[in-house]
Amino acid sequence: MLNKIYDWVDERLDITPIWRDIADHEVPEHVNPAHHFSAFIYCFGGLTFFVTVIQILSGMFLTMYYTPDIENAWKSVYYLQNEVAFGEIVRGMHHWGASLVIVMMFLHTLRVFFTGSYKKPRELNWMVGVMIFIVMLGLGFTGYLLPWDMKALFATKVGIEIAASVPFIGEWIKILLAGDATILGAQTLTRFFAIHVFFLPAALLGLLAAHFIMIRRQGISGPL
Template sequence: MLRSMYEWLDRRLDITPLWRDVADHEVPEHVNPAHHFSAFIYCFGGLTFFIVVIQILSGMFLALYYVPDIVNAHASVKYLQTEVAFGSIVRGMHHWGASVAIVMLFLHTLRVFFTGAYKNPREFNWVIGMLIFFVMLGLGFTGYLLPWDNKAYFATKVGVQIAASVPFIGPYIATFLQGGDIVGAQTLARFFALHVFFLPAVLLALLGAHFLLIRRQGISGPL
């Protein structure tokens, strides 16, 4: 069935050359676990991407039920947890996946650094990777407020106060994040927009550039 569907599409769209260009890519011997035990450290980047995909899919499910206002936000999360089929499982995946993604991304960054994979000609990809790291931190920070409970509220207040302590531009950053002078309805709406629209768009663009450079430059060699 799947083969016939693929052939039907291929006759009309000629997708086989594109698929071959993506799939027929030689993998260096040093990242093959069958030949080198240390090859597992080269899996951190792929695992991070896999978790990001889970975050996107689970986040799309959560967005179907979440109401981004201070009156209904917490109630909508509670409804998702208690009334929606598999809601608590999906939210648990999204909640813990956010932490796991940061850990895996940190391990991937350490691998790149200690194997010298950031050096010529991969300096630009290292910069992109750092930007991805900060975007992921931003996603974690903006998503933490969305349940709108006491822990999320006061943790966000602390985070905004830390941002406000940045020299010269700190007060402007705090005002931008809060949408005003206090953490309130505007803050929740702003964090929701950042978490669901703006930061994911930036993340996908950076990931596309990251993968394009990896494909052109290849996987870095061992130490």
């Protein structure tokens, strides 16, 4: 059945050359665990992408039930976790995945740094990777407030005050995140939701596309 579907699509869009280009791409010997025990350190990038995909899919499920409103945000999270089938599992995946993706990305960044993979001709890809790291941290920060409980509220307040202490632009950052209100409220929650669900994911997908294209053009870096 799948072969018939593939043949039907291939006949119209000629996808076989694209698939062959992906499937038949050679992988350097030093990243093959069968030949080199140290090859496992090259897996952190792939693991980061895998967890990112889980975050995207689970996040899409959560947005089907979440209400970005100070009156109903906590109630919608409670309903999702306690009333929706598999809701507790999906929310747990998204919650713990938010921490795991940072750990995987940190390990991937260490591997790139200590193997010198940021050097010529991969300087631009290193900068894109750093921007991806910053976007991921932003996703973690903005997502922390969304359950709208006391822990999230006070932690976000501390984070916003830290951002406000940035020289010259700190006050602008605070207004961007929290709005004009002196306390965290409806405007803050709405902005955090929009940044978390629309702006940062769009930036992340664009940066990931650039990251993968450069990896494909330049190849996987050599061993230390």
